Amino acid sequence: MELSLDDHRERLTSFACSFLGESEKDDYSIQLKIDHTMRVLDNAAVICESTDMDNASKQAALLGALYHDVGRFPQYHRYKTFNDSISVNHALLGVKALISHRFLAGLPPAMKRTVYGAVRMHNMKVIPPNTPPELATVCNIVRDSDKLDIFLVMLSHLDLKNPNRTVVMDAKPDPEKFTPALLEELMRGEIADYRKITWTNDFKLLIAGWAFDLNFSKSYAILKSKGYINQIFDSLPKKEVFKKLRHKIEVHVEKQII
Numbered sequence: 517m518e519l520s521l522d523d524h525r526e527r528l529t530s531f532a533c534s535f536l537g538e539s540e541k542d543d544y545s546i547q548l549k550i551d552h553t554m555r556v557l558d559n560a561a562v563i564c565e566s567t568d569m570d571n572a573s574k575q576a577a578l579l580g581a582l583y584h585d586v587g588r589f590p591q592y593h594r595y596k597t598f599n600d601s602i603s604v605n606h607a608l609l610g611v612k613a614l615i616s617h618r619f620l621a622g623l624p625p626a627m628k629r630t631v632y633g634a635v636r637m638h639n640m641k642v643i644p645p646n647t648p649p650e651l652a653t654v655c656n657i658v659r660d661s662d663k664l665d666i667f668l669v670m671l672s673h674l675d676l677k678n679p680n681r682t683v684v685m686d687a688k689p690d691p692e693k694f695t696p697a698l699l700e701e702l703m704r705g706e707i708a709d710y711r712k713i714t715w716t717n718d719f720k721l722l723i724a725g726w727a728f729d730l731n732f733s734k735s736y737a738i739l740k741s742k743g744y745i746n747q748i749f750d751s752l753p754k755k756e757v758f759k760k761l762r763h764k765i766e767v768h769v770e771k772q773i774i
């Protein structure tokens with residue numbers, strides 16, 4: 517029997533909630549990921565509606581969005597961190613959890629493969645160039661939806677005096693400091709590397725750079741309407757180098773909106 521999206525939402529939620537109850541701090545981290553998941557699902561629904569994808573692909577994109585971070589719950593349970601580089605690749609762990617808990621039981625095999633692929637590739641710096649086009653589209657919806665919500669989560673945590681270390685992945689708070697090599701990568705139009713992050717400003721720069729890496733016009737429209745780019749640059753030190761990057765990003769965003 518095929519479950520509805522609401523049934524899947526309940527399954528994901530009860531799986532996530534099964535990891536609650538260890539401590540208040542741990543519950544905060546888990547709840548944050550549940551809330552993130554639901555907003556990513558909402559973003560994916562909006563982006564899907566803006567495309568002319570067939571219904572099967574839309575369903576795969578919504579399931580991919582719903583399950584993209586399912587690996588975060590066992591990851592946090594085992595390692596008490598969301599930092600993949602010091603624990604485990606949460607996308608891979610997510611696919612394993614989907615299979616072992618039979619989340620997708622009853623779905624056609626092709627749909628399962630697409631959802632597994634989207635979850636597996638959602639956190640890759642770039643998706644492999646030989647990815648079949650239908651899978652790439654589904655995966656890009658999940659990736660854009662995820663990135664758009666990370667803007668929100670990070671912006672609400674990075675400027676706190678005592679940011680939650682788990683959320684900002686141990687980036688050190690300092691109003692002025694940043695890593696010049698990371699800024700240079702962005703100015704060259706490259707996607708910055710998570711591993712170069714030392715300061716909270718580096719994190720802001722990294723997510724600002726995602727403005728070069730969204731895949732749908734609707735994603736750019738959401739980015740602009742939420743004012744994320746303005747919020748990021750308004751909170752960075754007032755330096756000429758940041759002004760240049762801001763301009764480059766603003767021009768790019770405008771060009772992508774139909």
Ligand SMILES: [Fe+2]
Nearest residue numbers: 584585638639
């Ligand atoms: Fe993720």
